[in-house]
Amino acid sequence: MTKAIMIQGAGSNVGKSMLVAGIARAWTQQGLRVAPFKPQNMSNNAAVTIDGGEIGRAQALQAMAAGRDPIVDMNPVLLKPESEIGAQVVVQGQRLATVKAREYGKMKATLLPKVLESFYRLAKTADVIIVEGAGSPAEVNLRAGDIANMGFASAARVPVALIGDIDRGGVIAQLVGTHAVLPEDDRALIKAFGINKFRGDTSLFSEGLEIITARTGWASLGIVPWFADAWKLPAEDVMDIASRPGGGIKIAVPRLNRIANFDDLDPLSAMPEVTVDVVPAGRPLPADADLILIPGSKSTIADLAHFRAQGWDIDLQAHVRRGGRVLGICGGYQMLGKTIIDADGIEGAPATVQGLGLLDVVTEMKPEKRLALTDATYIATGDSVAGYEIHIGQTDGPDRARAWLDVDGRSEGATSPDGLIRGCYLHGLFAADAFRCAFLQELGKPVNQSQYGATVSQTLDDLAAHLTDHMDLARLFDLAEEV
Incomplete structure (x- = not known):
C-alpha cells in the first residue's frame, strides 16, 4: 500500500x-x-x-x-x-x-x-x-x-x-x-x-x-x-561550488570538461578557512594557490588534452617549482603520471599518451570498472577515512612505494619523493573530519576541525522545517496515490 x-x-x-x-x-x-x-x-x-x-x-x-x-x-x-x-x-x-x-x-x-x-x-x-x-x-x-x-x-x-x-x-x-x-x-x-x-x-x-x-x-x-543555506548541502553542479567565497587557504581546481565526482570539493568549500577556486577554461591556474587539486574525470585522456590546451600544464609546473602542493584524485591521479595507455580504446581510439609527469606511475586502462565503498587509514596520522572508488584503469610505478593510504593492508595512492605531489583513487575522503583537518594543516595554515556530516544533516533538518513552513506538505501527501 x-x-x-x-x-x-x-x-x-x-x-x-x-x-x-x-x-x-x-x-x-x-x-x-x-x-x-x-x-x-x-x-x-x-x-x-x-x-x-x-x-x-x-x-x-x-x-x-x-x-x-x-x-x-x-x-x-x-x-x-x-x-x-x-x-x-x-x-x-x-x-x-x-x-x-x-x-x-x-x-x-x-x-x-x-x-x-x-x-x-x-x-x-x-x-x-x-x-x-x-x-x-x-x-x-x-x-x-x-x-x-x-x-x-x-x-x-x-x-x-x-x-x-x-x-x-x-x-x-x-x-x-x-x-x-x-x-x-x-x-x-x-x-x-x-x-x-x-x-x-x-x-x-x-x-x-x-x-x-x-x-x-x-x-x-x-x-x-x-533557502539561504542550500550551499551547505553537497553541490549537484560544479558551478554551485565555484560561486562560494571562503577563507585564506586557496585550493585551485581546474574545471575539466568531463569533471566527475566533484563531491570531493564539498567538505572543503564548506570550511570557512578555505576558498575553493574552480578555474574555468581560458583562465590560468592562480599563482597564489596553496594546493592545486585535479579532480576526477569521465574521460581522462580527453580532459588531459583540454588541460594542456588551457596552458594549465605550464601553470602547474610553475606551481611545483614554487614548492606548491598538488593532489590528483582518480582521473586527476591518472593525469599526474608519466603515461596513460588505452590499448583497447576504452575512452576512444586506442592511444598511449604522455601524462603530466609529476608522479612516477603509469596507468593502463582496463574495461572492468571498479565500484567499491572503501574504508582506509591515512598513514601519516592514523586517521580513518571512508570513501568510494569508481574508475577504470590500474596505476602502478615507483611512486606507489610511497602510498599514503592503507586499505585493509593494501596500499593506495602515490607520492612524489619530495612529498608535495600525491594521487589516489579514493573519492570522498575529505568528508572525514580529522583527516581533512590534518591534510589542510599540512598546507602550513591553521584550521579548526569541523563536523561536515553533522552540518549536512542539520541543514537537511533546517530545509525540512523551511518546507514545512512554506509548502503545503499535507496537501502534497494527500495527492500521492497508491502504486
Whole structure:
C-alpha cells in the first residue's frame, strides 16, 4: 500500500533535487518510511551504493535525508556524458553501453521495464516514494519513449506536482506554458504546482498563484522562499561550488570538461578557512594557490588534452617549482603520471599518451570498472577515512612505494619523493573530519576541525522545517496515490 508522488520541474535547475531531499526529511521525521526515486538522471557526479552499483549523487543525498542507505533502485538509469554527443548508459547500477544521443533516443523506451522493476521493488520497502523528474515535461519533442518525466508518470500512474523557478523570471509562463503544450493525457497527471526560490515578500505573488490556478486548474502548494543555506548541502553542479567565497587557504581546481565526482570539493568549500577556486577554461591556474587539486574525470585522456590546451600544464609546473602542493584524485591521479595507455580504446581510439609527469606511475586502462565503498587509514596520522572508488584503469610505478593510504593492508595512492605531489583513487575522503583537518594543516595554515556530516544533516533538518513552513506538505501527501 505504498503511495507515490512525482516532483517535476517547469525547467532545468528549478530546485527539484533539493525539494525532494527536504520533503523526504520532513516526512521521515513524521515517522514515514520514505524512498527517493529518479527514473533517469544525467550526471557524472555519481555515488557508489551499498549493493555495488552507482547512482546520481543527488539521489544519495535524498536517501540520506530519508535515513536510508543508497541503492541502485533509487536511480535505475544514469547517463554519464563522455563527449558532446555521447554518454555511458548505466542501468540498475552497472554499465550497459556507451551510445550517442540519437542512439539513446531509440534505446530509452526499451529501458522502461527495468525502470518500473526498480520502482516497484523499491515500493515494497517504503510508505511513500518521492519521484524526481528530469529537465522539463514541456520538452514535448522528447516525449516519445520518455522514461524521465511523463512517460514514467503515465506508465506507473503516479500523480505529478510541477515546480516553477521564480528566480529566473517568467514563472507564470513556465507553468501555464507547460499546461498549454502538454497533451491532454499528460496534463491530467499534474495535480498541483509550487513556486520555488522566491526572494522577498511572498504575499506580493498571491495574485500570481490565482492566475496560474485559474488557467490550469491545478492546486497551489505555496511559495517556497529562497533557502539561504542550500550551499551547505553537497553541490549537484560544479558551478554551485565555484560561486562560494571562503577563507585564506586557496585550493585551485581546474574545471575539466568531463569533471566527475566533484563531491570531493564539498567538505572543503564548506570550511570557512578555505576558498575553493574552480578555474574555468581560458583562465590560468592562480599563482597564489596553496594546493592545486585535479579532480576526477569521465574521460581522462580527453580532459588531459583540454588541460594542456588551457596552458594549465605550464601553470602547474610553475606551481611545483614554487614548492606548491598538488593532489590528483582518480582521473586527476591518472593525469599526474608519466603515461596513460588505452590499448583497447576504452575512452576512444586506442592511444598511449604522455601524462603530466609529476608522479612516477603509469596507468593502463582496463574495461572492468571498479565500484567499491572503501574504508582506509591515512598513514601519516592514523586517521580513518571512508570513501568510494569508481574508475577504470590500474596505476602502478615507483611512486606507489610511497602510498599514503592503507586499505585493509593494501596500499593506495602515490607520492612524489619530495612529498608535495600525491594521487589516489579514493573519492570522498575529505568528508572525514580529522583527516581533512590534518591534510589542510599540512598546507602550513591553521584550521579548526569541523563536523561536515553533522552540518549536512542539520541543514537537511533546517530545509525540512523551511518546507514545512512554506509548502503545503499535507496537501502534497494527500495527492500521492497508491502504486
